[in-house]
Amino acid sequence: MTLEQRLDGLTVLEWGSRPAVRACGGLLAQLGATVIDLTGTAPQDALSRFKTRLPGTSEARAEALARANVVLHSSDRRDEMALPACRHDQIVLDITVDQTGEHGHWTEPLLQAVAGISDITGTTNTPPTICAAPVVELQTAIFAAAGILVAWPRLAATGEGQQISLSLIDCALNGLSSFLPLVYAGKTPHRSGNRHPMAVPWNSYRTSDGWILLCSATDEHWVKLCTLMGRPGLAQGAFARLADRVQQCEAVDGLVEAWTSTLSVKDCVAALNAAGLAAGPILTLAELGQDPNLKHRRSVSEDDRPAPLGFLKAQPGRGSTNQASAPQLPAQPLAGLRVIEIGQYTTAPLAAKQLALLGAEVIKIEPPGGEASRAWPPHQDGQGYFFTMNNANKRSCLLDLRSDADRQTFASLLERSDVLIENMKPGSLDKLGFGWERLSELNPRLVYCGISGFGQDSAYPGRPAFDTVVQAMSGLMDATRAGGIPFKLGISAADVTGGIAGLLAVIYGLEQRRQTGRGTMIDLSMQDVSAWLTQTLWGTSSADPYSVVPCADGYVVAACQSPTADEIIGSRTVPMRAAAIALLEEARIAAGSVRTLNEIAGAEAGDDTRSIQTHVDGNGRSWPLFRCPYHFSVEKTVATVAIGPLGEANAYVGEICARPTPALPDSSHLA
Template identity: 40%
Template structure:
């Protein structure tokens, strides 16, 4: 079996030139190198970056002076020969020049910027932190009684890198079909707005969507508690879990106490509840507490400090933290492994860091000679169809992870069929609910899909699923490991019958794991991946307000699936992708591993709202007498980048959100309509388009009913909480 067939080099044969200096561009290039592409990192002759090993590992290096005529000839010949070029045009003039110039018709240009190329903020070169301010990421992170908080790791940059990879892979599939490349306009702001999925429903029912600390805004028990030797997360909000937790704590009287008897009562009395749980945890070591709680099947875990990530057993087992020495700077740094892991593929134990090549003959050979025969284009030619038209996806997923991946695949044109059990996706009953009893978060998570209800314990429904699988290209699932295997639909069974199917599994700790069967929730994964340790508020590790681990799991599932489809179409075989949310979340903290994370902006109170300012704010006097807009302008005049800290409601009403098409109202097949999120995948020649929301549970589309021999007029099912 070749390495390509085994799935470790899904992008073998692609040539990528990475010029952009934003972290999103660097991380996207690193992912492509990990997947087998030849990535050439263009570096500035003025001097290497301190974190060069992190940026350059697994790539080739070309040092250039963009002002030198000879260097420019070499660079532009190499750029013209590349399949993919990674840019960040709001950061420097060279990237902007390459974005705008005539290029080979087959080429894919991906520009990763703060706000993209449209809207009133187009071209504004804000940092990740200021985008967090503008996209309400800061306003939804931190203690409810404290200031907005910037995440210590650059999660929006990292999410943009993964979405950028997904968009590039969609464009390569278009190029395979048409021979034509295109430009891609990726914006951190678009990604940040999409990350607000769980907060937008609160605004829609006139509730204030803001910070909840380490608690869940609507569930309890759900918090971080201090043990004798560290921090522990406990997330057990159901009545059954509360009863088991009281048994473990030897507090049986609390089970039926009026303050804690129901889920609503526990939320209403959360301070008292957390005091009881906190007092119990305080008398135990973290390890003992986790042993006791996890034995009852209650999701829990330690909050690992960043320096413990390299020794975390599952991350070690899955080789997610590597070391690399930079021969140029002499520095040894920790660097991440690849979260897109295919079953049976070799997992690298090292990624070499290149020296800059003094001999550029390889570069000129790669570039070849431009005879003028290559057709060149400027701007964007609109191509017919969407990237994934003709591709069928079977989604067997719940909550956020698989639904996120599949709504983006649907926006790219795939025929996504969501398989739900008779009780439905659990998001269908998650508050807040609309007046008709339907859940906002479900609609936001499930656009551009058709649905079918199957009870896989019933032979007839299992046969219906096999019929669907016989027409499918991809299975996307995020159930507990082993659940589908018990029902006869694990990866081995499905690929044995249908070898061409790409099977993508995303779960907390992976199939190949030292924690088989361990339950995982977003907050627990944030704690066990370094994501919480990266953000400290008054010495307390703090989760990101957005569901960063759920989102990254879905995004890597999306990107991995598209890469696997590309590999299948270019001579490889279908693979089983084993993606762990813990891997994805740890990968996203890599900028914090080597002690080089920058200081966050300073938060200053203007007369009407808070403002984030980078640098020395002593140069900005009398802030409280100025409006936020005036303060931002004043800071800019003094050479300080600044941005207002917006709320979720502000973001929803922001002209930039409208200009980028990030919120829109779409119909359902059962004559309803919903406000949903637009796609952040901005392919300019074959745009992703969000066209519909999911209907009620049990509604079967006419075409799907005809295909499967089912009645199309089936009465929608009634959900019970």
């Protein structure tokens, strides 16, 4: 399955060498755009593929700038040629480190440090840990590609270009929803290794011949695990509730490892997966090419690197192939579109939230009792910070899809909607009677995106997955080591990147529909996306050099190896972070503080220009919510508001379903 490449009219110029710029160009090239790379005769690397390479001469630059209708650059990079004034009919996307314009020379390790990622990666016994993969740069690249496709319809219809700006730090902060809730509850997050701050048991466990990753997020999961371990009584009493297990995580982990250590990796993973529990081995980068699922999905090419469009796989719907007439364009790019989300935890909720911030109406379908994370602690009046941060700007509709009546309501809603996005276990919708064939019959213009750990077309059918298992099985943990031990990134990197990729997939599906009138089914695998994040570490590519410098008030990350940093700073006294940074920058070495999440939350407070804004709901509760990371000069985003109580939109959904069914385009010629 491959996406139709229908960006023939898009000519993109990469004006600069920032990894996010180059990765964005690579994504657009794989989606069918012509992308001009001005690196000339420089050696090709993982981000060079699928592009038209021109020498970086003044003549070539002028010619490329005249041809392009999209320009990608970084205005804060002082080591690159400044971008000349662009035309009014060009989209110009500017990726900077932050809004100051002073940190354009920062590399990936510093981005992870300043965004709070490294402070929560590793253990309390290790310094803050850096992932060698350029996670922040490549996540921002996906955001950037989606932003270009958001602005493209206006340019195609009216010839009106615009400026778009993205901050690497803003994009990175969007991934902190797993740990920031602890700050707003008055706690200080700490590095917790491979544990989850709000779910136990969730960790790496020793087996008889290695290590496995196990993720258990609910009391139901815990009951299943206790039964599998032959100790059903543990599901009662002191460990019965999730909150109790979080408080006693050491004891719970000890009980689990007492069982896993009696089994091999293979047998342990098989037993856990058979019980419906998410678990997997920790794979090295060298082993990814032989992973059965990556091979099955053709996500790794024959030369052992992520394949073209490796994480975007789709098939067209039944709609008309006639091009739709150009609509009147709203101020908000997705205004007038209705998105239905069946999401839990992070991936689908994050993607749908970004669609909502771009103007779409998002209706979140929740089961009886609500989405699993709705009550995750810490919370206010039973509603969790994590849930609220991941579900801003949505309306909640309670439907029991096991009920005939509610399934009929769901079908009626789909007939009147534009997008369905979900991250249920693969096959769940089919069992409910809503497989792709039925969805396409109900609404041939529907853009459907299913996000799962290993994909719907998978070598691991039915296998459950959570973020940490996917990190283990995609090379991210192999790229994140402290003292030789692989760790997950503190942020839920596989979940978050899966959600950002879901945003891009839906926006591209809508662009295809704009041109063809036909819907699309997108099968998105978190393992594919996470392996894509590691692409610059495959083959001869290498990670940016860095060192973590201990200081009297925390840590500093420097863009140099440790011996160089030690020589510059000296060893007579332990400096404060500001002094260490001053010494390093005086030696012309980029450096930045490893910011704690408490520091980030404090810096974000009380400033409407920041990434996190406070919304006070109708009950007087204050919720910290992430702003949309895009800043458009023409398109408008929406203000952030918190999701309401469970089922608050049920009456509204009833009104929608009572309206006449929209007329479907004639597709008889496709029979």
